[in-house]
Amino acid sequence: MLFNSLQYLIFLPLVFAIYWGMNHRSLKLQNLLLLAASYYFYACWDWRFLFLLVFSTGLDYYTGLKMKDAPSVRMKKFWFWLSIGINVGFLGIFKYYNFFAESFADLLSNFGFQANFWTLQVILPVGISFYTFHGLSYVIDIYKNRIEPERNIVDYSLFVSYFPLLVAGPIERATHLLPQIKKKRIFNSDKAIDGLHQIIWGLFKKIVIADSCATYANQIFDNYENANSLTLLLGALYFTFQIYGDFSGYSDIALGTSKLFGIDLLRNFNYPYFSRDIAEFWRRWHISLSSWFKDYLYIPLGGSQGGTLMKVRNTFIIFLVSGFWHGANWTFIVWGLLNAVYFMPLLLSNTNRYHIDIVAKGKKWPTVKEFFSMSLTFCLAMFAWIFFRAETVAMAIQYIKNIFLFNFKGGVAYLSIDRYSIELVGLLGIFIVFEWVSREKEHPFFGRFLYIRLVLVLLGLLLFGAFTNAADFIYFQF
Template sequence: MLFNSLDFAIFLPAVFILYWFIFNKNLKAQNLLVLVASYVFYGWWDWRFLGLIAFSTAIDFLVGIQLDKSEKPGNRKILLGISLLVNIGLLGFFKYYNFFLDNFISAFTILGMPIKANSLHLILPVGISFYTFQTMSYSIDIYRKKLKATKDWVAFSAFVSFFPQLVAGPIERASNLLPQFFKRRKFNYSLAKDGLRQILWGLFKKIVIADNCAEFANTIFSNSENYQGSILFLGAVFFAFQIYGDFSGYSDIAIGTSRLFGFGLMKNFAFPYFSRDIAEFWRRWHISLSTWFRDYVYIPLGGSQCSKSRQIRNVLVIFLLSGFWHGANWTFIVWGALNALYFIPLLLRDKNRRNLETVASQKSLPSFREFIAMAGTFLLILFSWIFFRAENMGHAIQYLTNLFTPQLFAVPDFSGFPGMGTLLVLLFVFILVEWKGRFGDYGISQIQFHPNKIYRWSMYLLIIFIIDIFGNTNEQIEFIYFQF
């Protein structure tokens, strides 16, 4: 079920009414409703994969209980191994089986020993990369004795399948989300209002920014051999805002929806395109995944508390894993490697934690130095996004070859792209709104503090009007991260 669909527009109010008006006096009944609603939400896409998420849930639920009971280090390692093996095994089979098989065949063919093997026609279960990481972190935290296992199957299952963030995150930690299923929840009007406000902004980012950018980005990337460098540059810019508007828009809707039901999810984006270096970007982009790799891979490898050579190794590992997590394609691995190469010079000069505060924290505009730093960081990110978006490595190289020509600096020819000028204006306005709201949790969060009620409601109505006029409301376009 898509957030930007009529189905969800009916589903959400129905669940909300049942949750607060029918089951509001019984916490276990509320949790059961959340569980049932989550399975309906997920099964709307393909009911056949409900068994997969139920199986993953059952394994980690039982492993968690046994880990709590066992004190023998050997037994505990075996139990954790079962959790990791099942989750990584499921993820590896559905997401990477054909990738490894194809590369295995290619390697033997190059060596002069061609082999025959049939690939499988697998459907990638939506959200599998997200909920497997969520359940794995639960087992790992119990193994580390940072968390006690729960014996409430309904609460745990609802935690794993919680419908607002099930298919595209944020990747929640059990230490944050799971305890919220055991606390009695009372309807909070202010929290619900803020949730609706964030949902509105998330829909704007998805329907107006991301979906319109997708139209031009898809056309330009699909026919990149036919366009001049300046148009290819705009294609990369459009994709940059497409993926940001799409993914952060999903996170906004997920967090806002959770607030309607009295739950708090972690922040997943913090205005990443205003970053002054690549390290700051990764502290602000897909925060739930970045911190997951930090806590469960980077720090166990030694983190930054080791020699520089080992630190470099650790950085390469987490960025390559991050790239591979996104998809079974060499383009994603190269994208991860590029970001590692951007990051390593900062690490070597101990500059990777230099920009911890929000840019221009005491000013309305950035300094010239800050502006140049943001522009330079954005261009580096833009370059890496080309690999992320390309169909394969050959496409990426061809795109870059046509991009870096003297025509890169030519005036773009908009004649074949009706509506592109309007979109560029919308992007400019969007950037201004995000800049003004960069100290909040999301772009328009600060509107609630404006003393004039007429101004507040005028802004909300204006956003709705823009969504109606400029939004791609006739076509339900899936969120990009559904494929990951």
């Protein structure tokens, strides 16, 4: 079930009405309703993988209790590593087995050996990377004595499978979400309206910005061999806005939906394209994943406490794992490593924590230095996104080579396909203005001009929204 589908448009108000209709009865019933709605939401993708979600949930729930009641440290470690092994094992089998099998076969072929490994002919269970990380953080936190295990199976199951965040995050922590699940919620009209505003903004990002940019980005990347330099640059630019509009749009819809039920989710994006360096970019992009890796991988590895070599090693590990988390393809690994290279000058000069506050906070315009810093960071991110979007590393390299041929003959191709062209450039400009004005808020709908902005966005949805054949969100594949 897609957030941008008619099915969801029916599903959400129905669950909302029943949920608040039973508010006077029981918190347990509300949580049970949300759990049932979440399982139905997930089953709409492929009901067979619902069993995998339930098994993973039951495993971590039971493991948490067994670790708490373990008679010895040895038994506590046994249950901990059993849960970690099974969770990572499922993720590895479904997401990475074919990659390793095919990569190993290619390696053997380079030495003259022919190997045909058996590969899995199954689709990747949607959301497996996200709900697996929910469970992993829960088990690790119990093992480290940071939290107590949850003994209410319904509440824990809802924490793992809460439908707004189930298939593409944000990646929640038990310390943040479980207390809200266990606490009685009272309907707050202001919060609900704010949630609706955030949903509308998320839909605009997805249906108008991301899906429109995808129309051109897909055509250009699919025909990159015949495109000139300017066209290829536009293709990279369109994908840069596509992936941001797509993923941050999903996050906005998820956070807005959850506000309707009186539950706050972790913020996942904070205007990353207004970052002044790549370190700031990663503090503002996919925040829940970045913080997850920092807390559960980077810090356990030693973080920034050791010498320079340890810092460099840990940084490369984090970005390598982050790239691999996104998919079983060498393109994602190169994308991760490229971002690590970007990060190195900041790390070595100890300037990676310089830009903590939002750019030009309390001001209308950035300084000249801030403008050029944001432009450079944006270009670096756009360059890296070419590897993220390309099907192979070789394709990405050739795409980049063709850009630097500086061939501008014939103008821009692929600007009159299927849909509008000049209008999209104008929409991107308006979108940037909206983002800039609201960069100190979660979304643009606030203050004196709230209704003007809301009307403009709704008009944009009606005039330019790609409502037919609703497109999947990019991060569903991860």
